[in-house]
Amino acid sequence: MIIDVKNLVKRYRRADKNAVDDISFSLEEGAFFALLGPNGAGKTTTVSILTTTLVKTSGQVTIAGYDLDQDQSKVRGNIGVIFQSPSLDQNLTAEENIRFHAVLYGIYTFRPFFSMMSGEYKERVHKLAEVLGIAKDLFKPIKTFSGGMKRKLEIVRSLIHHPKVLFLDEPTSGLDPLSRRNLWEYLHEVRDNEKTTIFLTTHYLDEAEGADMICIIDHGKIVSSGTPQKIKKDLVEEYLLIDSQDKLSLRRELNKLKIKYREEQDGGFNIGIAKANPQKIISAIKTDLSYLKTHSPTLEEAYLEIIDRAKKEKEQ
Amino acid sequence: MKKELNAITTIAARDFTKFIRDRTRVLATFMFPIIFIGILGGSLQSNLGKSVAYNFLTFVFIGVIGQTLFQSTAAGIISLIRDRENDFSQEMFVSPISRFSIIIGKIVGETSVSLAQVVGTVIFAFIIRVPIQFDHLALVIPATLVVCMLGGSFGILVLANLNNQMAANQIFPFVIFPQIFLSGVFSPIKNLPPLLFFLSRLTPMTYAVDFIRGIYYWGTPSYSSIVLFNPLVDLLVIILTSTLFLFVGTYLFIRNERNR
Numbered sequence: 001m002i003i004d005v006k007n008l009v010k011r012y013r014r015a016d017k018n019a020v021d022d023i024s025f026s027l028e029e030g031a032f033f034a035l036l037g038p039n040g041a042g043k044t045t046t047v048s049i050l051t052t053t054l055v056k057t058s059g060q061v062t063i064a065g066y067d068l069d070q071d072q073s074k075v076r077g078n079i080g081v082i083f084q085s086p087s088l089d090q091n092l093t094a095e096e097n098i099r100f101h102a103v104l105y106g107i108y109t110f111r112p113f114f115s116m117m118s119g120e121y122k123e124r125v126h127k128l129a130e131v132l133g134i135a136k137d138l139f140k141p142i143k144t145f146s147g148g149m150k151r152k153l154e155i156v157r158s159l160i161h162h163p164k165v166l167f168l169d170e171p172t173s174g175l176d177p178l179s180r181r182n183l184w185e186y187l188h189e190v191r192d193n194e195k196t197t198i199f200l201t202t203h204y205l206d207e208a209e210g211a212d213m214i215c216i217i218d219h220g221k222i223v224s225s226g227t228p229q230k231i232k233k234d235l236v237e238e239y240l241l242i243d244s245q246d247k248l249s250l251r252r253e254l255n256k257l258k259i260k261y262r263e264e265q266d267g268g269f270n271i272g273i274a275k276a277n278p279q280k281i282i283s284a285i286k287t288d289l290s291y292l293k294t295h296s297p298t299l300e301e302a303y304l305e306i307i308d309r310a311k312k313e314k315e316q
Numbered sequence: 317m318k319k320e321l322n323a324i325t326t327i328a329a330r331d332f333t334k335f336i337r338d339r340t341r342v343l344a345t346f347m348f349p350i351i352f353i354g355i356l357g358g359s360l361q362s363n364l365g366k367s368v369a370y371n372f373l374t375f376v377f378i379g380v381i382g383q384t385l386f387q388s389t390a391a392g393i394i395s396l397i398r399d400r401e402n403d404f405s406q407e408m409f410v411s412p413i414s415r416f417s418i419i420i421g422k423i424v425g426e427t428s429v430s431l432a433q434v435v436g437t438v439i440f441a442f443i444i445r446v447p448i449q450f451d452h453l454a455l456v457i458p459a460t461l462v463v464c465m466l467g468g469s470f471g472i473l474v475l476a477n478l479n480n481q482m483a484a485n486q487i488f489p490f491v492i493f494p495q496i497f498l499s500g501v502f503s504p505i506k507n508l509p510p511l512l513f514f515l516s517r518l519t520p521m522t523y524a525v526d527f528i529r530g531i532y533y534w535g536t537p538s539y540s541s542i543v544l545f546n547p548l549v550d551l552l553v554i555i556l557t558s559t560l561f562l563f564v565g566t567y568l569f570i571r572n573e574r575n576r
Contacts, residue, residue, distance in 0.1 A: 012576055051410050055574040077412035089404040091334045100404070103326040104411040106319040110326045
């Protein structure tokens with residue numbers, strides 16, 4: 001297990017509720033894990049704890065085999081982090097940003113100018129710049145870079161020390177759709193080449209589609225977890241919604257046909273069709289229908305539904 | 317150890333690079349001596365200068381050196397709080413280096429920045445013909461590092477007790493301005509009413525300013541009427557308080573930082 005989290009709890013000082021409320025999960029090396037949830041669900045809190053910038057209240061965490069409490073420095077050396085807010089230094093050039101990172105992680109010895117750095121470093125930076133397509137802009141302040149470019153640069157920088165786990169905290173928030181897609185193409189390349197374990201938090205469900213494992217959290221609790229396929233099966237509830245002017249005879253008929261249904265609060269009969277054939281149901285019913293609709297949500301809608309459901313349960 | 321030194325150099329180099337690329341900050345560096353020495357010092361010299369036995373402009377100039385070193389290093393350290401909200405500092409805090417190295421690197425970096433500011437001050441003083449004994453000024457150079465250390469560690473102590481940038485902006489003037497006046501940058505503080513006397517001797521910046529003046533005026537006739545303590549006494553106080561501030565400040569800072 002590259003990441004193992006057991007009963008993680010975080011309560012901020014002066015808070016009356018847990019921001020992260022007893023969550024557990026574990027990840028295999030090389031996995032692509034996505035932590036999903038609405039704003040304020042506890043995603044960033046979880047990432048901050050796993051990346052050692054925040055102390056947990058209780059629970060046990062090991063990353064790359066190192067205990068989060070005992071071997072902080074070892075944990076830090078084995079992870080790369082892309083923060084939600086950009087962490088590039090705006091006054092420095094792209095190359096300086098990379099250089100400072102590389103030196104902080106003890107990979108190269110610091111020299112005040114690029115020309116004085118080791119040959120190996122120079123070669124690596126040039127290669128990276130080419131991959132990113134910023135060869136000309138390498139020595140320009142990153143102020144002049146686009147949002148998507150900066151994000152890519154951050155990813156490149158975080159991979160300099162070959163981390164075992166790469167944490168990405170909402171990496172695409174604030175990016176336009178094209179930059180988003182570009183960034184994802186690049187990330188998939190990185191994954192293929194480096195075999196890095198990826199820990200992603202996002203509120204875009206489509207970004208989690210390619211994950212090996214998804215965890216949906218809300219109000220600090222895991223509300224659903226598993227492979228995207230499993231989540232889909234769990235979450236996506238397909239049903240038929242019918243109604244009639246003559247509710248009484250429709251109810252009687254459904255009972256007679258032994259069709260299981262649930263009457264919705266706002267009228268209408270909800271018939272699950274996960275195992276049944278909707279056509280058969282419809283053709284069996286003789287009562288005049290005033291309303292007919294099949295409901296098969298996308299994963300995105302299913303996700304919104306589960307968040308909504310969790311919210312309602314909370315309110316009750 | 318080598319790894320930590322490497323990291324300290326990087327952090328310091330970044331601070332200095334940021335400073336020289338920030339035109340507004342470089343400009344502000346020259347504005348302060350113009351206000352403090354040119355305007356304030358100049359007006360004090362022409363109105364009060366005759367009642368003291370020494371040149372008031374020089375007195376203020378040397379005091380401003382001590383103040384700049386202390387204040388600028390402290391302010392620089394407090395900028396860590398801004399950094400951590402939206403900057404490279406997040407990077408530093410997840411990197412596998414000791415937290416002490418981060419703080420030390422920051423102090424070294426801000427020290428180099430405040431030294432650059434002092435160079436600006438000296439150039440300005442030279443231009444407006446403040447009487448300066450350059451051989452005495454040269455002796456001050458090693459002392460500047462000690463004063464920066466005090467400013468830096470004081471900055472850490474303040475920083476450790478702040479939550480966010482807003483608090484930093486609001487609190488900083490309150491912890492710095494009283495010190496400027498209590499430490500006697502612009503006015504002699506040899507004789508003070510009991511309460512002010514007590515407060516001024518409690519002010520860290522007093523020892524920074526007095527240390528610089530003690531070395532500059534060493535062996536001159538005005539030494540006894542300007543300097544409060546023997547420079548060795550100042551040095552001892554500075555070393556002791558710096559060590560205390562640094563350890564307590566770093567401890568509190570790291571604790572508060574992670575233990576939110």
